Amino acid sequence: MVSAAFLLLGVGCLSDIGHPAPADSTLSVSSLTEGLAWSSAYNALEDGIGVLAPVDALVVSDVDGLPIPFVQLEIISGYGGVYLLPEAAIQEVDPPDPSAAGSNCDPSAENYDVENCPWYDEDSEIYFELSSSYDGYYKPNYLLMSTDNRGLGRLWLYIDALPETDEGAFSDVTVSVSTGYDTEGVLISVGD
Numbered sequence: 001m002v003s004a005a006f007l008l009l010g011v012g013c014l015s016d017i018g019h020p021a022p023a024d025s026t027l028s029v030s031s032l033t034e035g036l037a038w039s040s041a042y043n044a045l046e047d048g049i050g051v052l053a054p055v056d057a058l059v060v061s062d063v064d065g066l067p068i069p070f071v072q073l074e075i076i077s078g079y080g081g082v083y084l085l086p087e088a089a090i091q092e093v094d095p096p097d098p099s100a101a102g103s104n105c106d107p108s109a110e111n112y113d114v115e116n117c118p119w120y121d122e123d124s125e126i127y128f129e130l131s132s133s134y135d136g137y138y139k140p141n142y143l144l145m146s147t148d149n150r151g152l153g154r155l156w157l158y159i160d161a162l163p164e165t166d167e168g169a170f171s172d173v174t175v176s177v178s179t180g181y182d183t184e185g186v187l188i189s190v191g192d
Contacts, residue, residue, distance in 0.1 A: 017072050017144050027179050036188065038190040038191075047160070049122055050122060051122055055177070057073055074142075082158070107120040162188065
């Protein structure tokens with residue numbers, strides 16, 4: 001009887017970042033980050049222009065193949081131009097008013113005002129901001145989150161800049177997603 005009460009108390013106290021994955025679980029990751037159309041024109045760090053790409057992580061049991069809910073995920077970006085954002089952090093906003101005085105929010109302009117304009121996703125042509133309801137401790141290259149009740153964890157990569165060689169080519173970047181027992185890489189590459 002005591003162990004049942006302890007178990008109920010323990011489930012009620014799960015942290016927002018989930019519980020450790022069981023050793024007999026598998027992580028699979030899908031993303032839309034390979035073969036990106038990319039240009040040197042918007043490859044500057046913190047210029048507010050880049051690509052917003054979804055990443056889905058699914059944790060399943062090796063025993064019965066069922067998704068495992070509320071599993072802790074650790075995500076690390078190895079490059080400063082790739083920001084990790086939980087789904088709750090992204091809020092689409094209306095395009096800025098071009099007739100408004102002051103800020104230059106035209107993403108094709110050289111002097112895009114990153115201080116006063118929303119971020120811009122070059123691929124989908126949407127403007128977005130960090131949601132005011134997002135109260136997470138924001139670290140752009142490290143994210144600790146959990147899967148939902150379906151065993152699925154969605155995050156967003158905001159690809160602001162990629163490493164560029166002296167010859168003008170772009171180097172691949174890998175983002176690591178881990179449960180502690182299983183790790184998958186998300187490859188970010190540029191198409192030809």
